[in-house]
Structure formats: structure tokens, C-alpha cells
Amino acid sequence: MPGDARTAQASLLERAEKAIPGAALGVFSLPEKQRVIIESGRGSEVVDADGKTYVDYLLSSGPLILGHAHPEIVAAVQKQAALGSTYYALNRPAIELAELIVDAVPCAEALRYQSTGSEATFSALRLARAATGRKLVLKFEGSFHGSHDVAQMTTARMMGRNSNETVAESAGLAELLADEVLIVPFNDLEAVAHTVAQRGSEIAAIMVEPLQRVLRPMPGFLEGLRALSTGHGIVLIFDEVVTGFRVAWGGAQELYGVEPDLACYAKAIGGGYPISAIAGRRDILKLADKRRSGSEPYSYLGGTLTGNPLSAAAGLACLNVLKRPGSYERLRAMGDRLRKGLEEAGLRAGVAVQALGEGPVLSPLITENRDIRSARDLDTVNKKAMLNWAHEMIDRGFLLTPGGKMYISLAHTDEDIERTVSAAYDSFRAVR
Ligand SMILES: Cc1ncc(COP(=O)(O)O)c(C=O)c1O
Known part of the structure; x- marks a missing residue:
């Protein structure tokens, strides 16, 4: 003007x-x-x-x-863009990236894709409920797992609240969910053991950021979560959206030496393009195999841009540089x-x-x-x-x-x- x-x-x-x-x-x-x-x-x-x-x-x-x-990511994206940006169908970069992640991540027998970190944690929880037939999720005060309704419970520690209070941090969440989310302080294994002793048979998943924001796990904490989960048939989920391919090639589970049942990845695996993954036990991930629907338990997992070839090509280029x-x-x-x-x-x-x-x-x-x-x-x-x-x-x-x-x-x-x-x-x- x-x-x-x-x-x-x-x-x-x-x-x-x-x-x-x-x-x-x-x-x-x-x-x-x-x-x-x-x-x-x-x-x-x-x-x-x-x-x-x-x-x-x-x-x-x-x-x-x-x-x-980064020049190698730019080149990979340009090459893929000229071949098409999205197919909805299975594609070569998505398969190659999956192989690379499965090879790098200790708990990964296989993976399924999503597009964002929030979708990955949302889907991992759905799979855990489907695998166990249970409803409850145990997670930690002040953790962050994204934008979906379960993730938005008690993401912050607010003055004056009890540490086990489940509080909606966003207006408009489904109210019922508050009864399905149990909150425990991070690094407090005793509190987790107490909650699991009371409600273990109802808990589908324990979801944790192995490095909660910038708080490191105390020695024995993640090992304790592993033992409690195994002992009570609970699916242990590490949210490695931040730590994956960042704190070590094999993520926090490699650095801290504890393997979850499922782990969620986003951020670094796309090198700046939207892609996420749930990696882990094959028997749980196969609940999302569409061929099961109608006969066996089947858990919906998918999306228009899931496993997008542009993002997968960018992710592959990124991880191949990081691998050096x-x-x-x-x-x-x-x-x-x-x-x-x-x-x-x-x-x-x-x-x-x-x-x-x-x-x-x-x-x-x-x-x-x-x-x-x-x-x-x-x-x-x-x-x-x-x-x-x-x-x-x-x-x-x-x-x-x-x-x-x-x-x-x-x-x-x-x-x-x-x-x-x-x-x-x-x-x-x-x-x-
Ligand atoms: C640990 C963790 N989990 C999940 C998410 C959600 O990822 P997205 O923003 O890609 O949905 C984030 C985002 O910052 C995160 O830090």
C-alpha cells in the first residue's frame, strides 16, 4: 500500500x-x-x-x-515430489523408512504409520485398549502427549491441586474420559505401584515420556514401570516423539536400557515433514491389520496422508545423515x-x-x-x-x-x- x-x-x-x-x-x-x-x-x-x-x-x-x-533432505523431497506427493497406497519410501526404524529401535518388531505425534499416541492407546480389553490409561502429571482428549488431561502441574487429580487442560474435552485417565507423579514408582495394585486389572496402558519434558528418569524408575506393566498385563508405551532419534540412535529406550511394548515416534523421523509411527510388538500392531476385520479384533488405524511418500523420503534422508x-x-x-x-x-x-x-x-x-x-x-x-x-x-x-x-x-x-x-x-x- x-x-x-x-x-x-x-x-x-x-x-x-x-x-x-x-x-x-x-x-x-x-x-x-x-x-x-x-x-x-x-x-x-x-x-x-x-x-x-x-x-x-x-x-x-x-x-x-x-x-x-538440509541439502540432502531438500534433494530427496524434490526427487519424490517429481514422482508424486501422495498415493494413499503403500509406497517404497514408507517401506524403506519402516525398515530403518525397526532396525534402529530396540522394542520395534514392526511399525504402523500416522502423520503427527498426537495421532501416534492416540493410536497407541487405542491399540493398548484393544489388546487388553481394558479401559484405563495411567500417565504422569505434567507430561505432554499431544492434542487429543486423553493427552490433554493434566498436562501441567497446577498449584493447589493434588498430584493424582485428573484435570482437563482444555475446554471441550469429552467429560467421560476423566474417569479413564489415572494421574501419578513422574519418578514416583511407589505411587505407580500403589495405583497399579489397586486398579491394575483395569489398566490398558502406562504411557510415559521416558525423558518427561526435560526431567530425566531416576535410576530404576523406567525399569520399575517395565516390571509393573509385565506383572499386570499392562501395555507399556514410551512416547519417544521428542527423544526418538535425538537422545540416541535407538532413542531413550536405548539410552536408558528399558524396552517398552510400544513406542511413538514423530518429529525427527520426518526431517521436518509430517509423519509419525507406532513401533513395537507385532502381536499388538497386527490388531490394525484390516484383513482381520469381521473375524478377529480389529483396531482402526489410518489416514489420508498416513505413510506419505514425501515425508518418508525426507525422513529417510534425515535418518541416513544421523546414522553417520x-x-x-x-x-x-x-x-x-x-x-x-x-x-x-x-x-x-x-x-x-x-x-x-x-x-x-x-x-x-x-x-x-x-x-x-x-x-x-x-x-x-x-x-x-x-x-x-x-x-x-x-x-x-x-x-x-x-x-x-x-x-x-x-x-x-x-x-x-x-x-x-x-x-x-x-x-x-x-x-x-
Ligand atoms: C512428547 C510429545 N508427544 C506428543 C507430541 C504431539 O506431537 P504433534 O505435535 O506432532 O501432534 C508432542 C509434541 O510436542 C510431544 O512433545
């Missing part, structure tokens, strides 16, 4: 406000003066509509483990370096910082509490200071989710990490 003094970004934001309620794609949004429209991404950086460059620690909330527009020697050593070393750097920056700035997480996924928490095991312990975190710190970082050109996780990719350089630590120090000083 001639004479329009607004920046390109401001006018796009105004259009977004009109066309998209909330002017957001999901839950990620920033304060008014920091809101961004991303125009492009390359390697570890993104550029906004006004031309400002950021070192990107969002990485699209995790999928971009090789960074933006040194990838996980590099991701872990960078994660450790950033965690240590953030804690030291906090110390120098006079702010109590603990950078929790595993390998290339982390979150710097501002708290004096050195014993954070569960969502409940996060009550001690100074949330306001953390949000302010994140906003300081964004102003300085480092894009991250305020109060959320930071993701590192193989495209991040040592210099990126150094600059981040230096900006983190200035930002901690600013919020001290």
Missing part, C-alpha cells in the same frame, strides 16, 4: 489477526513487540519478514534435527556444552540456573531447588524470570520458546553455542 509506514512483518501480522484467530499456528506465540513471521530458514538460522536473523532453538519444536533446508558416525557424539557434546555454558552464565550473573534435559534438548530453569524430579518440583521455578530471560534472548537474536525446551541441531556451530552463552549472560544480568 503506498505511504504504508508499517514494516512487512507488521502488515502480515495484521492480516494474520484477521484470518487466523489468535494469529498463531498453535500454542507458540510471543509478546506483541517480538512476534515474528518467518520467511526462511537455513542451517541453524531463520530470517523474519523484516530481515532480522535469529539463531533458531525452536527448530519447529524439534523435527529439524539437521537444521533448516559421530552424529550423536556431536549432538550430545553441543547439548552438554550449552547446558554447562548456561549454568555458568547464570552463576556469573548471580542467577541460580539449572539447565536440565538430555543431549540436544534442554531447558534452563531459574530455581534454587537442586532436586527437581517431577512436574510438582517445578513449582519452585521462577517462571516470570524465565519468561523475561527468554524475551531478552529473542531481542538479542536467539529464537526459543519462552519457558519451553531448546532444541539443538547438527547445523548449530560451536560459534552459535558461544554466542548463545554470551547473550545468555547478558540476558540473565538483565533479569537478575
Whole structure:
């Protein structure tokens, strides 16, 4: 518009406000003066509509483990796009990606596809109910398994609630479901054992993020869940949407040495394109074999874009890069370096910082509490200071989710990490 003094970004934001309620794609949004429209991404950086460059620690909330527009993923997608973008029918990239995942993941005898992490956890729970003939799901306070109704129960630890309360975190959930979801604190094996002792014969699944957000499992916790599940005929489901192909080639189950019955994958397995999978025991997954319908128990699992060849081609390219020697050593070393750097920056700035997480996924928490095991312990975190710190970082050109996780990719350089630590120090000083 001639004479329009607004920046390109401001006018796009105004259009977004009109066309998209909330002017957001999901839950990620920033304060008014920091809101961004991303125009492009390359390697570890993104550029906004006004031309400002950021070192990107969002990485699209995790999928971009090789960074933006990795040349091998771009080439694989271009090649597949010329052959067609979707068939609905079985296709070669989907089969090859399935073989690769089954080979890498300890618990995987086979897999079935979906398109998003939410669909994968939703379907894994359905399969578990079908396999056991039971209704209840046990999951952990403060865990996140996506957008579906069961997943949206007690995703946060809210002050003043009991740790075993099942609370709908979103309006509009099916009310009946609250009776079917049991909530227990993460890392509290005694509480799980107590609940299982009372209701074990009704529990279809225990669903857990083996690394809950950035909280590591205490020694023996995952092993305990495994033993309780086996002992009571419960399907143990690891939600590896974040940890899969990120904290190790074989995911958290390889790193922590505990195998679930089913595991859910998304994010990294698509290299930035939508695809997800439920991997695990063949006897459970075969409940989704359509050829069974009519005679034996059959559990519906599918979707228009399920096992999409473009996404599978991107995922294959991504995993083939990750498979190369040194990838996980590099991701872990960078994660450790950033965690240590953030804690030291906090110390120098006079702010109590603990950078929790595993390998290339982390979150710097501002708290004096050195014993954070569960969502409940996060009550001690100074949330306001953390949000302010994140906003300081964004102003300085480092894009991250305020109060959320930071993701590192193989495209991040040592210099990126150094600059981040230096900006983190200035930002901690600013919020001290
Ligand atoms: C552990 C975990 N499970 C499931 C999901 C849902 O995945 P999606 O957003 O692809 O539906 C997420 C998303 O962040 C996640 O972090």
C-alpha cells in the first residue's frame, strides 16, 4: 500500500489477526513487540519478514534435527515430489523408512504409520485398549502427549491441586474420559505401584515420556514401570516423539536400557515433514491389520496422508545423515556444552540456573531447588524470570520458546553455542 509506514512483518501480522484467530499456528506465540513471521530458514538460522536473523532453538519444536533446508533432505523431497506427493497406497519410501526404524529401535518388531505425534499416541492407546480389553490409561502429571482428549488431561502441574487429580487442560474435552485417565507423579514408582495394585486389572496402558519434558528418569524408575506393566498385563508405551532419534540412535529406550511394548515416534523421523509411527510388538500392531476385520479384533488405524511418500523420503534422508558416525557424539557434546555454558552464565550473573534435559534438548530453569524430579518440583521455578530471560534472548537474536525446551541441531556451530552463552549472560544480568 503506498505511504504504508508499517514494516512487512507488521502488515502480515495484521492480516494474520484477521484470518487466523489468535494469529498463531498453535500454542507458540510471543509478546506483541517480538512476534515474528518467518520467511526462511537455513542451517541453524531463520530470517523474519523484516530481515532480522535469529539463531533458531525452536527448530519447529524439534523435527529439524539437521537444521533448516538440509541439502540432502531438500534433494530427496524434490526427487519424490517429481514422482508424486501422495498415493494413499503403500509406497517404497514408507517401506524403506519402516525398515530403518525397526532396525534402529530396540522394542520395534514392526511399525504402523500416522502423520503427527498426537495421532501416534492416540493410536497407541487405542491399540493398548484393544489388546487388553481394558479401559484405563495411567500417565504422569505434567507430561505432554499431544492434542487429543486423553493427552490433554493434566498436562501441567497446577498449584493447589493434588498430584493424582485428573484435570482437563482444555475446554471441550469429552467429560467421560476423566474417569479413564489415572494421574501419578513422574519418578514416583511407589505411587505407580500403589495405583497399579489397586486398579491394575483395569489398566490398558502406562504411557510415559521416558525423558518427561526435560526431567530425566531416576535410576530404576523406567525399569520399575517395565516390571509393573509385565506383572499386570499392562501395555507399556514410551512416547519417544521428542527423544526418538535425538537422545540416541535407538532413542531413550536405548539410552536408558528399558524396552517398552510400544513406542511413538514423530518429529525427527520426518526431517521436518509430517509423519509419525507406532513401533513395537507385532502381536499388538497386527490388531490394525484390516484383513482381520469381521473375524478377529480389529483396531482402526489410518489416514489420508498416513505413510506419505514425501515425508518418508525426507525422513529417510534425515535418518541416513544421523546414522553417520559421530552424529550423536556431536549432538550430545553441543547439548552438554550449552547446558554447562548456561549454568555458568547464570552463576556469573548471580542467577541460580539449572539447565536440565538430555543431549540436544534442554531447558534452563531459574530455581534454587537442586532436586527437581517431577512436574510438582517445578513449582519452585521462577517462571516470570524465565519468561523475561527468554524475551531478552529473542531481542538479542536467539529464537526459543519462552519457558519451553531448546532444541539443538547438527547445523548449530560451536560459534552459535558461544554466542548463545554470551547473550545468555547478558540476558540473565538483565533479569537478575
Ligand atoms: C512428547 C510429545 N508427544 C506428543 C507430541 C504431539 O506431537 P504433534 O505435535 O506432532 O501432534 C508432542 C509434541 O510436542 C510431544 O512433545
